Ligand SMILES: Nc1ncnc2c1ncn2[C@@H]1O[C@H](COP(=O)(O)OP(=O)(O)O)[C@@H](O)[C@H]1O
Protein backbone atom coordinates (compact mmCIF):
# COMPACT_ATOMS: atom_id res chain seq x y z
CA UNK A 1 0.00 0.00 0.00
CA UNK A 2 1.41 3.35 -0.96
CA UNK A 3 2.03 5.84 1.77
CA UNK A 4 2.79 9.53 1.63
CA UNK A 5 5.97 10.70 3.30
CA UNK A 6 3.77 11.83 6.18
CA UNK A 7 2.70 8.24 6.66
CA UNK A 8 -0.84 8.92 5.43
CA UNK A 9 -2.34 5.94 3.67
CA UNK A 10 -3.11 7.05 0.18
CA UNK A 11 -4.56 3.82 -1.23
CA UNK A 12 -7.96 3.48 0.40
CA UNK A 13 -8.63 -0.20 0.62
CA UNK A 14 -11.74 0.22 2.68
CA UNK A 15 -13.55 -1.85 0.12
CA UNK A 16 -11.25 -4.80 0.66
CA UNK A 17 -11.11 -4.46 4.40
CA UNK A 18 -14.82 -4.44 5.06
CA UNK A 19 -16.31 -7.90 5.20
CA UNK A 20 -13.32 -9.80 3.89
CA UNK A 21 -11.87 -12.68 5.87
CA UNK A 22 -8.17 -12.29 6.34
CA UNK A 23 -7.08 -15.93 6.02
CA UNK A 24 -8.36 -17.08 2.67
CA UNK A 25 -7.93 -13.82 0.86
CA UNK A 26 -4.64 -14.57 -0.84
CA UNK A 27 -5.76 -17.68 -2.77
CA UNK A 28 -9.34 -16.69 -3.32
CA UNK A 29 -10.44 -15.92 -6.89
CA UNK A 30 -10.50 -12.19 -7.51
CA UNK A 31 -13.79 -12.23 -9.41
CA UNK A 32 -16.64 -14.73 -9.30
CA UNK A 33 -19.92 -14.64 -11.25
CA UNK A 34 -22.60 -16.84 -9.73
CA UNK A 35 -25.64 -17.46 -11.92
CA UNK A 36 -25.78 -13.85 -13.04
CA UNK A 37 -28.84 -12.54 -14.87
CA UNK A 38 -29.26 -9.10 -16.34
CA UNK A 39 -32.45 -7.92 -17.99
CA UNK A 40 -32.65 -4.71 -19.92
CA UNK A 41 -35.98 -5.90 -21.30
CA UNK A 42 -38.38 -8.17 -19.45
CA UNK A 43 -38.68 -10.83 -22.15
CA UNK A 44 -35.03 -10.89 -23.24
CA UNK A 45 -32.21 -11.19 -20.73
CA UNK A 46 -28.86 -9.80 -21.84
CA UNK A 47 -27.03 -12.17 -19.52
CA UNK A 48 -28.68 -15.45 -18.55
CA UNK A 49 -27.06 -17.56 -15.88
CA UNK A 50 -23.43 -16.57 -16.23
CA UNK A 51 -21.03 -18.52 -14.02
CA UNK A 52 -17.36 -17.60 -14.11
CA UNK A 53 -14.33 -17.70 -11.87
CA UNK A 54 -11.43 -15.38 -12.58
CA UNK A 55 -8.33 -16.21 -10.56
CA UNK A 56 -5.86 -13.63 -9.35
CA UNK A 57 -3.26 -12.84 -11.98
CA UNK A 58 -5.22 -14.21 -14.94
CA UNK A 59 -5.39 -12.63 -18.38
CA UNK A 60 -8.76 -13.37 -19.97
CA UNK A 61 -10.24 -12.42 -23.29
CA UNK A 62 -13.98 -11.84 -23.15
CA UNK A 63 -15.28 -12.35 -26.63
CA UNK A 64 -18.40 -12.94 -28.62
CA UNK A 65 -20.36 -11.23 -31.37
CA UNK A 66 -21.60 -7.70 -31.09
CA UNK A 67 -24.52 -7.55 -28.70
CA UNK A 68 -23.50 -10.74 -26.90
CA UNK A 69 -23.24 -8.95 -23.59
CA UNK A 70 -19.48 -8.40 -23.20
CA UNK A 71 -19.82 -4.76 -22.19
CA UNK A 72 -22.71 -5.58 -19.90
CA UNK A 73 -20.62 -8.23 -18.16
CA UNK A 74 -17.90 -5.69 -17.39
CA UNK A 75 -20.38 -2.96 -16.49
CA UNK A 76 -21.89 -5.19 -13.84
CA UNK A 77 -18.47 -5.49 -12.23
CA UNK A 78 -17.90 -1.76 -11.91
CA UNK A 79 -21.55 -1.20 -11.00
CA UNK A 80 -22.62 0.87 -13.96
CA UNK A 81 -25.48 -1.60 -13.78
CA UNK A 82 -26.62 -3.99 -11.07
CA UNK A 83 -27.37 -7.68 -11.56
CA UNK A 84 -31.04 -8.69 -11.57
CA UNK A 85 -30.29 -12.14 -10.19
CA UNK A 86 -27.19 -13.95 -8.99
CA UNK A 87 -24.05 -12.58 -7.43
CA UNK A 88 -20.79 -11.03 -8.52
CA UNK A 89 -18.08 -11.26 -5.91
CA UNK A 90 -15.04 -9.08 -6.30
CA UNK A 91 -12.31 -9.80 -3.75
CA UNK A 92 -14.92 -11.72 -1.80
CA UNK A 93 -17.51 -8.97 -1.61
CA UNK A 94 -20.86 -9.00 -3.36
CA UNK A 95 -20.73 -6.07 -5.73
CA UNK A 96 -24.50 -5.94 -6.15
CA UNK A 97 -25.04 -5.38 -2.44
CA UNK A 98 -22.83 -2.31 -2.26
CA UNK A 99 -24.59 0.89 -1.27
CA UNK A 100 -24.29 3.56 -3.91
CA UNK A 101 -22.04 5.52 -1.56
CA UNK A 102 -19.58 2.60 -1.62
CA UNK A 103 -19.37 2.35 -5.41
CA UNK A 104 -16.52 4.89 -5.63
CA UNK A 105 -14.46 2.69 -3.32
CA UNK A 106 -15.15 -0.33 -5.52
CA UNK A 107 -14.00 1.57 -8.59
CA UNK A 108 -10.80 2.71 -6.92
CA UNK A 109 -9.73 -0.92 -6.96
CA UNK A 110 -10.44 -1.26 -10.68
CA UNK A 111 -8.77 0.14 -13.75
CA UNK A 112 -11.25 0.63 -16.58
CA UNK A 113 -10.33 1.22 -20.23
CA UNK A 114 -12.83 1.87 -23.03
CA UNK A 115 -13.05 1.71 -26.77
CA UNK A 116 -13.58 5.48 -26.98
CA UNK A 117 -10.69 6.18 -24.57
CA UNK A 118 -12.76 8.47 -22.31
CA UNK A 119 -9.91 10.87 -21.81
CA UNK A 120 -10.67 14.55 -21.21
CA UNK A 121 -9.59 16.11 -24.48
CA UNK A 122 -8.79 19.60 -23.25
CA UNK A 123 -6.69 18.38 -20.35
CA UNK A 124 -3.03 17.62 -20.61
CA UNK A 125 -1.76 14.05 -20.61
CA UNK A 126 -0.52 14.60 -17.08
CA UNK A 127 -3.90 15.87 -15.84
CA UNK A 128 -5.69 12.91 -17.37
CA UNK A 129 -3.53 10.44 -15.49
CA UNK A 130 -3.16 12.44 -12.28
CA UNK A 131 -6.91 12.66 -11.77
CA UNK A 132 -7.08 9.01 -10.67
CA UNK A 133 -4.62 9.73 -7.87
CA UNK A 134 -6.14 13.08 -6.91
CA UNK A 135 -9.37 11.22 -6.27
CA UNK A 136 -7.44 9.19 -3.69
CA UNK A 137 -6.38 12.44 -1.97
CA UNK A 138 -2.77 11.69 -2.71
CA UNK A 139 -0.41 14.58 -1.98
CA UNK A 140 0.57 16.43 -5.19
CA UNK A 141 4.27 15.61 -4.83
CA UNK A 142 3.56 11.89 -4.75
CA UNK A 143 1.09 12.25 -7.63
CA UNK A 144 3.83 13.70 -9.83
CA UNK A 145 6.15 10.80 -9.19
CA UNK A 146 3.51 8.14 -9.76
CA UNK A 147 2.17 9.75 -12.93
CA UNK A 148 5.67 10.00 -14.41
CA UNK A 149 6.18 6.32 -13.66
CA UNK A 150 2.86 5.32 -15.26
CA UNK A 151 3.53 7.41 -18.36
CA UNK A 152 6.87 5.69 -18.74
CA UNK A 153 5.23 2.29 -18.52
CA UNK A 154 2.84 3.10 -21.37
CA UNK A 155 5.60 4.64 -23.50
CA UNK A 156 4.60 8.28 -23.05
CA UNK A 157 7.54 9.36 -20.90
CA UNK A 158 8.01 13.13 -21.05
CA UNK A 159 4.68 13.73 -22.81
CA UNK A 160 2.84 14.86 -19.67
CA UNK A 161 2.61 18.48 -20.78
CA UNK A 162 0.99 17.69 -24.15
CA UNK A 163 -2.66 18.41 -24.71
CA UNK A 164 -4.49 15.12 -25.06
CA UNK A 165 -6.51 16.47 -27.99
CA UNK A 166 -3.47 16.56 -30.23
CA UNK A 167 -2.51 12.93 -29.61
CA UNK A 168 -3.17 10.09 -32.04
CA UNK A 169 -5.78 7.48 -31.18
CA UNK A 170 -3.16 4.99 -30.06
CA UNK A 171 -1.52 7.58 -27.84
CA UNK A 172 -4.83 8.62 -26.33
CA UNK A 173 -5.54 5.02 -25.46
CA UNK A 174 -2.12 4.81 -23.83
CA UNK A 175 -3.09 7.81 -21.70
CA UNK A 176 -6.25 5.95 -20.69
CA UNK A 177 -4.22 2.87 -19.84
CA UNK A 178 -1.80 4.95 -17.77
CA UNK A 179 -4.78 6.38 -15.87
CA UNK A 180 -6.09 2.86 -15.27
CA UNK A 181 -2.79 1.47 -13.94
CA UNK A 182 -1.50 4.48 -12.03
CA UNK A 183 -3.49 3.48 -8.95
CA UNK A 184 -2.13 -0.09 -9.20
CA UNK A 185 -5.58 -1.67 -9.22
CA UNK A 186 -6.12 -5.34 -8.57
CA UNK A 187 -8.24 -5.81 -11.69
CA UNK A 188 -8.23 -4.14 -15.09
CA UNK A 189 -11.41 -4.14 -17.16
CA UNK A 190 -10.81 -3.30 -20.80
CA UNK A 191 -13.91 -2.99 -22.99
CA UNK A 192 -12.85 -3.23 -26.65
CA UNK A 193 -9.81 -1.06 -25.97
CA UNK A 194 -8.50 -1.67 -29.49
CA UNK A 195 -11.82 -1.19 -31.26
CA UNK A 196 -10.96 2.27 -32.58
CA UNK A 197 -7.37 1.50 -33.51
CA UNK A 198 -5.53 0.26 -36.60
CA UNK A 199 -4.50 -3.42 -36.44
CA UNK A 200 -0.84 -2.75 -35.70
CA UNK A 201 -1.77 -0.26 -32.97
CA UNK A 202 -4.22 -2.81 -31.59
CA UNK A 203 -1.39 -5.29 -31.17
CA UNK A 204 0.68 -2.61 -29.43
CA UNK A 205 -2.10 -1.93 -26.95
CA UNK A 206 -2.67 -5.64 -26.38
CA UNK A 207 1.02 -6.04 -25.70
CA UNK A 208 0.86 -3.17 -23.26
CA UNK A 209 -1.93 -4.93 -21.34
CA UNK A 210 0.15 -8.09 -21.33
CA UNK A 211 3.07 -6.19 -19.85
CA UNK A 212 0.79 -4.88 -17.13
CA UNK A 213 -0.50 -8.41 -16.59
CA UNK A 214 3.09 -9.62 -16.24
CA UNK A 215 3.46 -7.44 -13.14
CA UNK A 216 0.67 -9.39 -11.46
CA UNK A 217 -2.48 -7.49 -12.39
CA UNK A 218 -5.58 -9.42 -13.39
CA UNK A 219 -6.87 -8.33 -16.80
CA UNK A 220 -10.28 -8.84 -18.41
CA UNK A 221 -9.95 -7.86 -22.05
CA UNK A 222 -13.22 -7.72 -23.99
CA UNK A 223 -12.94 -7.82 -27.77
CA UNK A 224 -14.75 -9.26 -30.72
CA UNK A 225 -11.59 -9.10 -32.84
CA UNK A 226 -10.66 -12.72 -33.60
CA UNK A 227 -7.45 -11.76 -35.34
CA UNK A 228 -6.27 -10.25 -32.08
CA UNK A 229 -7.29 -13.24 -29.97
CA UNK A 230 -5.68 -15.59 -32.47
CA UNK A 231 -2.27 -14.07 -31.95
CA UNK A 232 -2.18 -14.89 -28.25
CA UNK A 233 -2.60 -17.83 -25.98
CA UNK A 234 -4.84 -16.57 -23.19
CA UNK A 235 -7.94 -17.91 -21.58
CA UNK A 236 -11.01 -17.07 -23.63
CA UNK A 237 -14.45 -16.42 -22.19
CA UNK A 238 -16.86 -16.54 -25.09
CA UNK A 239 -20.30 -15.02 -24.74
CA UNK A 240 -23.19 -15.67 -27.03
CA UNK A 241 -26.71 -14.50 -26.51
CA UNK A 242 -26.04 -13.86 -22.84
CA UNK A 243 -24.50 -17.21 -22.04
CA UNK A 244 -20.91 -18.33 -21.55
CA UNK A 245 -20.50 -20.50 -24.61
CA UNK A 246 -16.90 -21.60 -24.52
CA UNK A 247 -14.04 -21.24 -22.13
CA UNK A 248 -10.88 -22.45 -23.74
CA UNK A 249 -7.28 -21.59 -23.96
CA UNK A 250 -5.89 -20.29 -27.20
CA UNK A 251 -7.30 -19.99 -30.64
CA UNK A 252 -6.13 -23.47 -31.60
CA UNK A 253 -9.20 -24.80 -29.87
CA UNK A 254 -11.48 -22.12 -31.21
CA UNK A 255 -14.36 -23.54 -33.28
CA UNK A 256 -13.62 -23.14 -36.95
CA UNK A 257 -9.94 -22.48 -36.39
CA UNK A 258 -8.96 -25.71 -38.10
CA UNK A 259 -8.31 -28.08 -35.25
CA UNK A 260 -11.14 -29.55 -33.25
CA UNK A 261 -10.08 -30.33 -29.70
CA UNK A 262 -12.63 -31.03 -26.99
CA UNK A 263 -13.32 -27.99 -24.84
CA UNK A 264 -11.01 -27.65 -21.84
CA UNK A 265 -12.78 -26.98 -18.62
CA UNK A 266 -11.12 -24.13 -16.80
CA UNK A 267 -10.74 -23.42 -13.12
CA UNK A 268 -13.04 -24.45 -10.36
CA UNK A 269 -16.63 -23.39 -10.47
CA UNK A 270 -16.58 -22.55 -14.15
CA UNK A 271 -19.51 -24.14 -15.83
CA UNK A 272 -19.28 -24.51 -19.56
CA UNK A 273 -22.65 -24.08 -21.13
CA UNK A 274 -22.82 -25.78 -24.46
CA UNK A 275 -24.45 -23.69 -27.18
CA UNK B 276 -9.99 16.23 0.28
CA UNK B 277 -6.63 17.72 -0.64
CA UNK B 278 -7.28 21.45 -0.51
CA UNK B 279 -4.53 22.20 -3.00
CA UNK B 280 -6.03 19.76 -5.47
CA UNK B 281 -9.53 21.18 -4.96
CA UNK B 282 -8.34 24.75 -5.54
CA UNK B 283 -6.31 23.64 -8.53
CA UNK B 284 -9.33 21.92 -10.07
CA UNK B 285 -11.57 24.92 -9.37
CA UNK B 286 -9.00 27.23 -10.96
CA UNK B 287 -8.92 25.03 -14.04
CA UNK B 288 -12.73 25.15 -14.12
CA UNK B 289 -12.71 28.93 -13.86
CA UNK B 290 -10.19 29.13 -16.68
CA UNK B 291 -12.19 26.82 -18.90
CA UNK B 292 -15.50 28.61 -18.32
CA UNK B 293 -13.95 32.06 -18.16
CA UNK B 294 -16.29 33.72 -20.62
CA UNK B 295 -19.42 32.15 -19.13
CA UNK B 296 -18.36 33.18 -15.64
CA UNK B 297 -17.32 36.70 -16.64
CA UNK B 298 -20.76 37.32 -18.13
CA UNK B 299 -22.38 36.00 -14.95
CA UNK B 300 -20.15 38.04 -12.67
CA UNK B 301 -20.66 41.31 -14.53
CA UNK B 302 -24.44 40.97 -14.66
CA UNK B 303 -24.58 39.91 -11.02
CA UNK B 304 -22.44 42.84 -9.98
CA UNK B 305 -25.13 45.15 -11.41
CA UNK B 306 -27.65 43.46 -9.12
CA UNK B 307 -25.30 43.79 -6.14
CA UNK B 308 -24.69 47.41 -7.09
CA UNK B 309 -28.42 48.11 -6.67
CA UNK B 310 -28.36 46.70 -3.16
CA UNK B 311 -25.14 48.47 -2.25
CA UNK B 312 -26.49 51.74 -3.67
CA UNK B 313 -29.69 51.41 -1.65
CA UNK B 314 -27.62 50.72 1.45
CA UNK B 315 -25.53 53.80 0.76
CA UNK B 316 -28.62 55.99 0.43
CA UNK B 317 -30.02 54.54 3.65
CA UNK B 318 -26.76 55.06 5.49
CA UNK B 319 -26.74 58.74 4.64
CA UNK B 320 -30.43 59.23 5.32
CA UNK B 321 -29.99 57.62 8.72
CA UNK B 322 -27.09 59.93 9.46
CA UNK B 323 -29.29 62.86 8.49
CA UNK B 324 -32.14 61.69 10.70
CA UNK B 325 -29.79 61.18 13.60
CA UNK B 326 -28.35 64.63 13.12
CA UNK B 327 -31.79 66.17 13.08
CA UNK B 328 -32.80 64.20 16.10
CA UNK B 329 -29.79 65.43 18.01
CA UNK B 330 -29.94 69.11 17.16
CA UNK B 331 -33.60 69.51 18.05
CA UNK B 332 -35.02 72.92 17.39
CA UNK B 333 -38.23 74.67 18.21
CA UNK B 334 -39.66 77.87 16.85
CA UNK B 335 -42.01 79.99 18.98
CA UNK B 336 -43.96 82.35 16.69
CA UNK B 337 -44.96 85.59 18.35
CA UNK B 338 -48.33 87.25 18.15
CA UNK B 339 -48.56 90.18 15.72
CA UNK B 340 -48.93 92.89 18.26
CA UNK B 341 -46.76 91.36 20.98
CA UNK B 342 -45.25 93.94 23.32
CA UNK B 343 -41.48 94.05 23.57
CA UNK B 344 -41.76 93.63 27.33
CA UNK B 345 -43.89 90.50 26.95
CA UNK B 346 -41.40 89.09 24.49
CA UNK B 347 -38.49 89.82 26.80
CA UNK B 348 -40.33 88.14 29.67
CA UNK B 349 -41.17 85.15 27.50
CA UNK B 350 -37.53 84.89 26.61
CA UNK B 351 -36.51 84.77 30.24
CA UNK B 352 -39.08 82.08 30.97
CA UNK B 353 -37.93 79.99 28.04
CA UNK B 354 -34.26 80.37 28.91
CA UNK B 355 -34.99 79.10 32.39
CA UNK B 356 -36.39 75.82 31.06
CA UNK B 357 -33.93 72.91 31.47
CA UNK B 358 -34.57 71.59 27.94
CA UNK B 359 -33.62 74.89 26.32
CA UNK B 360 -30.00 75.51 25.49
CA UNK B 361 -30.23 78.86 23.74
CA UNK B 362 -32.85 81.35 22.60
CA UNK B 363 -32.43 83.62 19.62
CA UNK B 364 -34.88 86.34 18.64
CA UNK B 365 -35.81 86.66 15.01
CA UNK B 366 -37.68 89.78 13.90
CA UNK B 367 -39.92 89.75 10.85
CA UNK B 368 -37.20 91.60 8.91
CA UNK B 369 -34.55 89.05 9.96
CA UNK B 370 -36.81 86.19 8.94
CA UNK B 371 -37.39 87.72 5.53
CA UNK B 372 -33.69 88.28 4.96
CA UNK B 373 -32.84 84.73 6.04
CA UNK B 374 -35.49 83.29 3.77
CA UNK B 375 -34.33 85.27 0.75
CA UNK B 376 -30.71 84.37 1.41
CA UNK B 377 -31.47 80.65 1.55
CA UNK B 378 -34.07 80.45 -1.11
CA UNK B 379 -32.35 82.43 -3.90
CA UNK B 380 -35.76 83.34 -5.21
CA UNK B 381 -36.80 85.76 -7.88
CA UNK B 382 -37.76 89.38 -7.48
CA UNK B 383 -41.47 88.55 -7.08
CA UNK B 384 -40.84 86.88 -3.77
CA UNK B 385 -38.22 89.39 -2.80
CA UNK B 386 -40.95 91.98 -2.97
CA UNK B 387 -42.91 90.27 -0.21
CA UNK B 388 -43.55 92.56 2.75
CA UNK B 389 -41.97 91.69 6.09
CA UNK B 390 -45.48 91.04 7.55
CA UNK B 391 -45.53 87.70 5.76
CA UNK B 392 -42.73 86.56 7.99
CA UNK B 393 -43.87 86.48 11.60
CA UNK B 394 -41.30 87.35 14.27
CA UNK B 395 -40.17 84.37 16.33
CA UNK B 396 -37.94 83.03 19.06
CA UNK B 397 -35.67 80.27 17.80
CA UNK B 398 -34.88 77.74 20.52
CA UNK B 399 -32.10 75.18 20.33
CA UNK B 400 -32.88 72.33 22.65
CA UNK B 401 -30.52 70.25 24.69
CA UNK B 402 -29.27 67.25 22.70
CA UNK B 403 -31.05 64.01 23.28
CA UNK B 404 -34.20 65.60 24.67
CA UNK B 405 -37.04 63.12 24.78
CA UNK B 406 -39.59 63.83 21.99
CA UNK B 407 -42.50 63.51 24.46
CA UNK B 408 -40.96 66.14 26.71
CA UNK B 409 -40.55 68.43 23.73
CA UNK B 410 -44.24 67.97 22.91
CA UNK B 411 -45.26 68.67 26.51
CA UNK B 412 -43.08 71.74 26.63
CA UNK B 413 -44.46 72.99 23.32
CA UNK B 414 -48.01 72.63 24.66
CA UNK B 415 -47.14 74.64 27.76
CA UNK B 416 -45.35 77.38 25.83
CA UNK B 417 -48.27 77.68 23.42
CA UNK B 418 -50.48 78.71 26.37
CA UNK B 419 -48.31 81.72 27.13
CA UNK B 420 -49.34 85.24 26.25
CA UNK B 421 -47.57 86.73 23.20
CA UNK B 422 -47.24 83.24 21.67
CA UNK B 423 -49.07 82.69 18.42
CA UNK B 424 -47.91 79.20 17.59
CA UNK B 425 -45.16 76.68 18.35
CA UNK B 426 -43.39 74.62 15.69
CA UNK B 427 -41.48 71.58 16.97
CA UNK B 428 -40.54 70.24 13.51
CA UNK B 429 -41.65 66.87 14.81
CA UNK B 430 -43.74 66.44 11.71
CA UNK B 431 -40.68 66.77 9.52
CA UNK B 432 -38.70 64.48 11.70
CA UNK B 433 -41.50 61.91 11.74
CA UNK B 434 -41.76 62.13 7.99
CA UNK B 435 -38.05 61.51 7.61
CA UNK B 436 -38.29 58.62 10.04
CA UNK B 437 -41.14 57.02 8.12
CA UNK B 438 -39.29 57.64 4.88
CA UNK B 439 -36.33 55.88 6.42
CA UNK B 440 -38.29 52.88 7.60
CA UNK B 441 -39.97 52.61 4.21
CA UNK B 442 -36.52 52.81 2.66
CA UNK B 443 -35.28 50.06 4.94
CA UNK B 444 -38.21 47.88 3.97
CA UNK B 445 -37.61 48.54 0.29
CA UNK B 446 -33.91 47.83 0.63
CA UNK B 447 -34.71 44.60 2.44
CA UNK B 448 -37.09 43.56 -0.32
CA UNK B 449 -34.53 44.54 -2.93
CA UNK B 450 -31.85 42.54 -1.16
CA UNK B 451 -34.12 39.52 -1.05
CA UNK B 452 -34.95 39.89 -4.73
CA UNK B 453 -31.30 40.28 -5.64
CA UNK B 454 -30.39 37.26 -3.51
CA UNK B 455 -32.96 35.18 -5.41
CA UNK B 456 -31.69 36.51 -8.75
CA UNK B 457 -28.11 35.73 -7.84
CA UNK B 458 -29.15 32.29 -6.65
CA UNK B 459 -30.89 31.66 -9.97
CA UNK B 460 -28.13 33.08 -12.18
CA UNK B 461 -25.32 31.23 -10.42
CA UNK B 462 -27.39 28.06 -10.32
CA UNK B 463 -27.95 28.34 -14.03
CA UNK B 464 -24.31 29.10 -14.77
CA UNK B 465 -23.23 26.06 -12.79
CA UNK B 466 -25.82 23.96 -14.61
CA UNK B 467 -24.26 25.03 -17.91
CA UNK B 468 -20.78 24.33 -16.60
CA UNK B 469 -21.89 20.86 -15.48
CA UNK B 470 -23.35 20.17 -18.91
CA UNK B 471 -20.18 21.31 -20.62
CA UNK B 472 -18.00 19.15 -18.41
CA UNK B 473 -20.00 15.94 -18.77
CA UNK B 474 -17.05 13.99 -20.10
CA UNK B 475 -14.84 15.12 -17.26
CA UNK B 476 -17.48 14.17 -14.69
CA UNK B 477 -17.87 10.75 -16.28
CA UNK B 478 -14.13 10.16 -16.04
CA UNK B 479 -14.11 11.20 -12.40
CA UNK B 480 -16.91 8.81 -11.55
CA UNK B 481 -15.28 5.91 -13.37
CA UNK B 482 -12.08 6.51 -11.43
CA UNK B 483 -13.99 6.28 -8.14
CA UNK B 484 -14.57 9.91 -7.23
CA UNK B 485 -17.09 10.53 -4.47
CA UNK B 486 -19.99 12.95 -4.93
CA UNK B 487 -18.19 15.49 -2.81
CA UNK B 488 -15.07 15.24 -4.93
CA UNK B 489 -17.00 15.78 -8.16
CA UNK B 490 -19.05 18.65 -6.78
CA UNK B 491 -16.32 20.44 -4.83
CA UNK B 492 -14.86 22.56 -7.63
CA UNK B 493 -18.30 23.62 -8.86
CA UNK B 494 -19.19 24.90 -5.40
CA UNK B 495 -15.88 26.76 -5.23
CA UNK B 496 -16.56 28.24 -8.66
CA UNK B 497 -20.07 29.37 -7.66
CA UNK B 498 -18.76 30.84 -4.42
CA UNK B 499 -16.10 32.72 -6.33
CA UNK B 500 -18.69 34.16 -8.73
CA UNK B 501 -20.82 35.50 -5.87
CA UNK B 502 -17.76 36.86 -4.12
CA UNK B 503 -16.35 38.50 -7.24
CA UNK B 504 -19.68 40.03 -8.27
CA UNK B 505 -20.25 41.55 -4.81
CA UNK B 506 -16.66 42.80 -4.57
CA UNK B 507 -16.88 44.34 -8.04
CA UNK B 508 -20.14 46.09 -7.10
CA UNK B 509 -18.54 47.50 -3.94
CA UNK B 510 -15.53 48.74 -5.92
CA UNK B 511 -17.69 50.41 -8.57
CA UNK B 512 -19.83 52.03 -5.89
CA UNK B 513 -16.76 53.22 -4.02
CA UNK B 514 -15.20 54.87 -7.06
CA UNK B 515 -18.55 56.34 -8.03
CA UNK B 516 -18.86 57.71 -4.52
CA UNK B 517 -15.37 59.21 -4.64
CA UNK B 518 -16.12 60.86 -7.97
CA UNK B 519 -19.41 62.35 -6.78
CA UNK B 520 -18.48 63.17 -3.20
CA UNK B 521 -17.17 66.65 -3.97
CA UNK B 522 -20.42 67.62 -5.56
CA UNK B 523 -22.51 65.97 -2.84
CA UNK B 524 -20.64 67.75 -0.10
CA UNK B 525 -21.03 71.11 -1.78
CA UNK B 526 -24.80 70.96 -2.21
CA UNK B 527 -26.27 68.40 0.15
CA UNK B 528 -24.00 68.96 3.05
CA UNK B 529 -24.52 72.71 3.03
CA UNK B 530 -28.24 72.16 3.15
CA UNK B 531 -28.45 69.34 5.67
CA UNK B 532 -25.32 69.85 7.70
CA UNK B 533 -23.92 66.36 7.22
CA UNK B 534 -21.11 65.05 5.05
CA UNK B 535 -21.76 62.16 2.66
CA UNK B 536 -20.44 58.92 4.17
CA UNK B 537 -19.56 55.60 2.49
CA UNK B 538 -20.83 52.22 3.65
CA UNK B 539 -19.53 51.06 7.00
CA UNK B 540 -16.85 48.37 6.99
CA UNK B 541 -19.16 45.73 8.45
CA UNK B 542 -21.65 46.40 5.65
CA UNK B 543 -18.94 45.88 3.05
CA UNK B 544 -17.89 42.63 4.66
CA UNK B 545 -21.51 41.49 4.91
CA UNK B 546 -22.14 42.33 1.25
CA UNK B 547 -19.07 40.53 -0.08
CA UNK B 548 -19.36 37.46 2.11
CA UNK B 549 -23.12 37.42 1.62
CA UNK B 550 -22.41 37.31 -2.12
CA UNK B 551 -20.00 34.43 -1.64
CA UNK B 552 -22.50 32.58 0.52
CA UNK B 553 -25.32 33.00 -1.98
CA UNK B 554 -22.95 31.81 -4.70
CA UNK B 555 -22.17 28.69 -2.71
CA UNK B 556 -25.87 28.07 -2.09
CA UNK B 557 -26.76 28.63 -5.74
CA UNK B 558 -24.17 26.15 -6.96
CA UNK B 559 -24.99 23.60 -4.26
CA UNK B 560 -28.71 23.73 -5.09
CA UNK B 561 -27.99 23.49 -8.80
CA UNK B 562 -25.65 20.52 -8.31
CA UNK B 563 -28.28 18.73 -6.28
CA UNK B 564 -30.64 19.01 -9.20
CA UNK B 565 -28.39 18.62 -12.19
CA UNK B 566 -25.44 16.57 -11.02
CA UNK B 567 -26.85 13.28 -9.92
CA UNK B 568 -23.73 11.32 -9.23
N1 LIG C 1 -28.16 0.34 -21.03
C1 LIG C 1 -28.81 -0.53 -21.80
N2 LIG C 1 -30.14 -0.41 -21.97
C2 LIG C 1 -30.82 -1.30 -22.74
N3 LIG C 1 -30.25 -2.31 -23.37
C3 LIG C 1 -28.94 -2.49 -23.25
C4 LIG C 1 -28.14 -1.61 -22.45
N4 LIG C 1 -26.86 -2.03 -22.49
C5 LIG C 1 -26.86 -3.12 -23.29
N5 LIG C 1 -28.09 -3.40 -23.75
C6 LIG C 1 -28.45 -4.52 -24.59
O1 LIG C 1 -27.79 -5.66 -24.12
C7 LIG C 1 -27.26 -6.40 -25.18
C8 LIG C 1 -25.78 -6.62 -24.99
O2 LIG C 1 -25.12 -5.39 -25.14
P1 LIG C 1 -23.58 -5.24 -24.88
O3 LIG C 1 -23.27 -5.75 -23.53
O4 LIG C 1 -23.21 -3.84 -25.17
O5 LIG C 1 -22.96 -6.20 -25.97
P2 LIG C 1 -21.48 -6.28 -26.53
O6 LIG C 1 -20.64 -5.39 -25.70
O7 LIG C 1 -21.12 -7.70 -26.42
O8 LIG C 1 -21.54 -5.83 -27.93
C9 LIG C 1 -27.60 -5.65 -26.46
O9 LIG C 1 -28.71 -6.28 -27.06
C10 LIG C 1 -27.96 -4.28 -26.00
O10 LIG C 1 -28.99 -3.76 -26.81
Ligand SMILES: [Mg+2]
Pocket residue numbers: 070071072191192
Ligand atom coordinates in the same frame (compact mmCIF):
# COMPACT_ATOMS: atom_id res chain seq x y z
MG1 LIG D 1 -19.56 -3.68 -26.17
